[in-house]
Structures are given as C-alpha cells and as structure tokens.
Amino acid sequence: MSAPNQIPARKATLVGAVAVLMWGLLAALTVSLRAVPPFQLLAMAFTVAFLVGSLCLLVVGGPRRLRVFAQPASFWLLAATGLFAYHALYFVALRLAPAAEANLINYLWPLLVVVLAALAPGGERLRASQVAGALLGLAGTALLIAGGDEPGTAGSGSFWGYAAALACALVWSSYSVLNRRFAEVPSDAIIGVCGIVALLGAATHALFEPATIRPDGAEWLAVVALGVGPLGLAFLAWDYGTKHGELPLLGTLAYGAPLLSTLLLVALGLARPTVQLAAACALVVGGAWVATRQARGAGR
Numbered sequence: 001m002s003a004p005n006q007i008p009a010r011k012a013t014l015v016g017a018v019a020v021l022m023w024g025l026l027a028a029l030t031v032s033l034r035a036v037p038p039f040q041l042l043a044m045a046f047t048v049a050f051l052v053g054s055l056c057l058l059v060v061g062g063p064r065r066l067r068v069f070a071q072p073a074s075f076w077l078l079a080a081t082g083l084f085a086y087h088a089l090y091f092v093a094l095r096l097a098p099a100a101e102a103n104l105i106n107y108l109w110p111l112l113v114v115v116l117a118a119l120a121p122g123g124e125r126l127r128a129s130q131v132a133g134a135l136l137g138l139a140g141t142a143l144l145i146a147g148g149d150e151p152g153t154a155g156s157g158s159f160w161g162y163a164a165a166l167a168c169a170l171v172w173s174s175y176s177v178l179n180r181r182f183a184e185v186p187s188d189a190i191i192g193v194c195g196i197v198a199l200l201g202a203a204t205h206a207l208f209e210p211a212t213i214r215p216d217g218a219e220w221l222a223v224v225a226l227g228v229g230p231l232g233l234a235f236l237a238w239d240y241g242t243k244h245g246e247l248p249l250l251g252t253l254a255y256g257a258p259l260l261s262t263l264l265l266v267a268l269g270l271a272r273p274t275v276q277l278a279a280a281c282a283l284v285v286g287g288a289w290v291a292t293r294q295a296r297g298a299g300r
Helices: 003-023 026-032 038-061 063-069 073-096 099-106 109-119 128-147 156-182 187-208 217-244 247-253 256-267 275-298
Strands: none
Touching (some): 003 247, 026 073, 038 063, 099 128, 099 156, 099 256, 156 217, 156 247, 187 217
16 A cells, blocks of 8 residues: 555655766866855855746746745755755865865765664664664775875864865755655745855855955856756755655665766866775765665565
8 A cells, every 4th residue: 555655755766866966066066166265156156046946936837936935934944054054064175175085075974864864753773784884984984084185284174174074964964854844845945045045155255255256257157057956956856855755765876976976076187096085985885885785675
C-alpha cells in the first residue's frame, strides 16, 4: 500500500538531485569572482535570482502568483537565515583558504544531512555505518586542514577559512533537515527568500566592506550564471527535494557535487591536483558511501 507514496518521493528526490548538479559549478564561479567582496557578491547574485525568479512567476501566473510570498514568519526566518549564513560563510571560506580544500570541507554537509535526518524526531535510529561514515568524512577534513598550507604559512587566514567551511556544512545540513517542517510551503516562496538575502548582503556590504568592485563583462556573465543556476533554480529544486523527497538518499546523491566541483576547479587551473587532495576527496565521498550502504542494502 505504500507504493503510491514512494513514486512522488522518488521524483522529488530526483528534482533535488538537479540542485546537486548545479552546485557542482558553485565553487568555480565563486573563485572566478574573487575580486568582488563576498557580501557584495552575495547581494548581486541573489538579486539576479530574485529578479529572474519573480519575472518567471509573473509570466507564468500573473501578479496573483506573487501571493506565494505570503508565508509564516517562521519560514522566512529559517530560510533567510539558512541561505544568508551559508553563502556568507562559503564566500568567506573560498577567500581565506585554498579553494578545493575549503570546498571539500563544506561538502561534509551531505553526510551531516544523513546523520541529522536519522537523529531528527521520527527519523531512524542512528546506525553504526552512519557513525563510521561521519568519522571518515571528518578524517578527510582533518587531512585537508593539517596539510592544506605551504610550509610555514599555516596562519590564521587559512584556519578561519577552514572554520568557515566547516560552519557552512553545519548550517546547510541543519537547514535542510529543519526545512521539512515547512513541507506545506510552496517551493516558489524561496524566490522571495532570495530577495531578503540580497538585501541582507547589500546591508552587510555597506557596513563592513570598504570598497565596491564593478565587475567587467566576463565577470557579469559569471554573476548572472551564479544567480540563475547555483543560487536560483538550484534552491527551488533543493527546497522541493528536501520537503518531499528521501533525505538520506538526497544527502548521498549530494556527494556528486564535491567530486564534480573539485574536478572542475582542477580542470580550470583554479586548484592544484595533489595526492592529499585526492585522498581527502576519497575519504569524504567514501564516508557517504559507508553511511548509506546498510540502507541501500535493506531496500533491495
């Protein structure tokens, strides 16, 4: 009797996986815009996401479609805080620490989604395989932090960059699990959240960043691509997937993003291919495989 409910959940999980593919581009686009202050970039990219998303709502459903923004205050608080805090920390992490290493530490969040989903009320009991997977992921993170700097340069900059990346993982995994409480809120409401995040980014930029950088032609294209893809459509897809899909499976599929993004950084010359980077990537991704192995086997 459960089959009819499984089909929508699988479809929602696949929709969420689309976000994972888009997020594979996030690190490369962000690093290509390193000259832009992080909070300015936050404001610009989320403004693009809000404007493009709102235009789509108007074209599809007219002004009435904007009523989707009438949602509970608790939803706005969670979503705006989650999106703003995560991306602020992510942009800072990629400024202060080596891009590939910081990006991999950030991608502990899919593993944390699997673990937190098990610990959440109504979730399954935390299994030994999930604990083992978490330890493998942490080992990969420790490997990156221990040897990510050149000899004699392990200063506070990289340390705080790694700390920001780890905070990213904690923020986004917590948001992804808590977001299920608002399953009745349409995913289109995330477009409005993008507008709030853009305003928060602009205010923070004005208060704390002394200079405003005007992007050139190629950089504007990267800003637009960032706002439409990884910071736009990706969030609609992820919101739908986390609310209606299978969270443990979605967390597992999300481990395609660090592989894709790390390979892309190396291919574009934005990161150096090293044995340490490959080993850390194997530990982080292997942790996800171990954490979900028992669940996949039980489903056969």
